[in-house]
Amino acid sequence: MKFKLIYPRWEKLEGQTTFNLPPHGPVVMAADIPADVTIDFTDENVEDLVIDDSPDLVGISMMLTTQVKRGWAIADEYRKLGKKVIFGGISAMLHAEETMPHADSIFLGEVEGRMPGVLEDFRKNALQKVYNFMAKPPEMNLIGPANRSILKKDLYYHKGFRMVDLFHASRGCIYDCYPCAVRFLGGRRFRPRPIDRVVEEMEQIDNNRLFIVDNSLALDSAWEKDLFRAMIPLKKKWVSHTIEDKDEILDLAAQAGAWYVYQAVFDTSDYIRNRIRQYHDFGIAVEGTILLGLDNQTEDDIKKLIDFLLEINLDLAEFTVLAPFPHTKAYADLLKQNRIFDFDWDHYNAGKVVYYPRHMTPERLQKLYHYAWDTFYRDEPQTMKMFNLITRVINREVADGTYAPRRRDLIDVSFGREVTKSA
Amino acid sequence: METNPAFDKYMDRYFDYPGQWDTPSRCGLKTIRRNDGKVLVITTEIYRQNPGTPVTEWIAPLATMLLGYLQEQPENLIFIEHTPDLGSRLTFYGETFDRVVFDWNGDRFINPKWNRLSKADVDQLMNG
Numbered sequence: 001m002k003f004k005l006i007y008p009r010w011e012k013l014e015g016q017t018t019f020n021l022p023p024h025g026p027v028v029m030a031a032d033i034p035a036d037v038t039i040d041f042t043d044e045n046v047e048d049l050v051i052d053d054s055p056d057l058v059g060i061s062m063m064l065t066t067q068v069k070r071g072w073a074i075a076d077e078y079r080k081l082g083k084k085v086i087f088g089g090i091s092a093m094l095h096a097e098e099t100m101p102h103a104d105s106i107f108l109g110e111v112e113g114r115m116p117g118v119l120e121d122f123r124k125n126a127l128q129k130v131y132n133f134m135a136k137p138p139e140m141n142l143i144g145p146a147n148r149s150i151l152k153k154d155l156y157y158h159k160g161f162r163m164v165d166l167f168h169a170s171r172g173c174i175y176d177c178y179p180c181a182v183r184f185l186g187g188r189r190f191r192p193r194p195i196d197r198v199v200e201e202m203e204q205i206d207n208n209r210l211f212i213v214d215n216s217l218a219l220d221s222a223w224e225k226d227l228f229r230a231m232i233p234l235k236k237k238w239v240s241h242t243i244e245d246k247d248e249i250l251d252l253a254a255q256a257g258a259w260y261v262y263q264a265v266f267d268t269s270d271y272i273r274n275r276i277r278q279y280h281d282f283g284i285a286v287e288g289t290i291l292l293g294l295d296n297q298t299e300d301d302i303k304k305l306i307d308f309l310l311e312i313n314l315d316l317a318e319f320t321v322l323a324p325f326p327h328t329k330a331y332a333d334l335l336k337q338n339r340i341f342d343f344d345w346d347h348y349n350a351g352k353v354v355y356y357p358r359h360m361t362p363e364r365l366q367k368l369y370h371y372a373w374d375t376f377y378r379d380e381p382q383t384m385k386m387f388n389l390i391t392r393v394i395n396r397e398v399a400d401g402t403y404a405p406r407r408r409d410l411i412d413v414s415f416g417r418e419v420t421k422s423a
Numbered sequence: 424m425e426t427n428p429a430f431d432k433y434m435d436r437y438f439d440y441p442g443q444w445d446t447p448s449r450c451g452l453k454t455i456r457r458n459d460g461k462v463l464v465i466t467t468e469i470y471r472q473n474p475g476t477p478v479t480e481w482i483a484p485l486a487t488m489l490l491g492y493l494q495e496q497p498e499n500l501i502f503i504e505h506t507p508d509l510g511s512r513l514t515f516y517g518e519t520f521d522r523v524v525f526d527w528n529g530d531r532f533i534n535p536k537w538n539r540l541s542k543a544d545v546d547q548l549m550n551g
Binding site: 096108132134135174175176178184187188189266267294295296327329330332333335336337 | 504
């Protein structure tokens, strides 16, 4: 049986450096596909999709809201050819009702232990319209290593540099952060994976650099410390979202290979300033994630925030405008107040304003978004700041013997496409 | 569907409901029978104590369930959605009250619309 698994393309943010990372959802799902099924994976962000009539079943895996319209279009094409199409992934869950008209089946929830049954239904021509496992998460010890063998790894290099591999050590979150849908997707309970299973998977990844995509590692101190202790011998270098700011934990994280962390910067307080300093004290770099257009921000607040970011020596900053994704508190609040004016999901890339901000016009917020990027990177461009971060990790890798040199054969290639040396 | 028509003047409890995709969900529920006979229904989002679908996302089906639970007529209910103050520095986690009005399609509530209320407005609605 041939299962064609597709990861739809989306439009990248204008003016920003584009990096295509190997997707995570498809490889997690592929781990649950029985060995007698051949998986033909296409990541449309790095290769062209050929729509043909050879697959037995088509799967469309979607992570972002900006992927859904393209995913639906692909499904419509395959269904015209008489092929059955099943959807899954984060944004299939966020947009389930709208996806259904384009689907023969939609999978909701977490996949472990479920795909053999789904495929058996397909073989018996009894595919269900909805596989709903939203309230039935699997046992965490069932989550084994993802199946990264489906990836065409050479496509995830930029001029010889390999991109990080994505990895997850937990699911769910106890918080209800304003712009975040993890509460809906993974439930309100923090569910860490058993440490031995985490290590088992990390050991198998032939990439020294990882992005641990968990919403937050800072939700269970004992587990977090055990995790970092167990990671030390692996010598991986990694990026993650929040980790706890206790000295003991930061020290362990640094020993475990913490390269840089994402830190939400939502005000100009000493709390933020001290937190950044603390990371730096332990040799951990910080990429600030700055959400613009919240109801408590005036134009003046945004400008002050950008000045503050320069003052606290953030290593990188990523600016986004609030995108009210379905199943977030932001969406609920703005919907209640009738403030969302654009429901074209292609525009939900966190770079376009789709709602009426409280203290300014949408047009003004759009300008401030560009002002933020331009101002933060005016004196030291983004490419230079990234180069500094890369240099930092290379130095550590050289020191501990894990450095893998750039691939010379891919020096003129960026994500599968040839580039000129100056590009 | 469990029903509880026994309340006389006032009820304050948790209410468990099947949320979207049947996820077990919970909210706070206060009901007050006003002197004019109408029933004020205040649902409270309880965040971490709610394992499933938030009240806002499920307000129309939830209102329909509450109608059955209270064994009332649609036109006899006044709905208020309440979010408590979480003590956050972020303003959008402050306390809010919204009156929610729906269309009734003969079978269930649809098309919710929210209107922000002050505490004084809520007090007034309580007293009828």
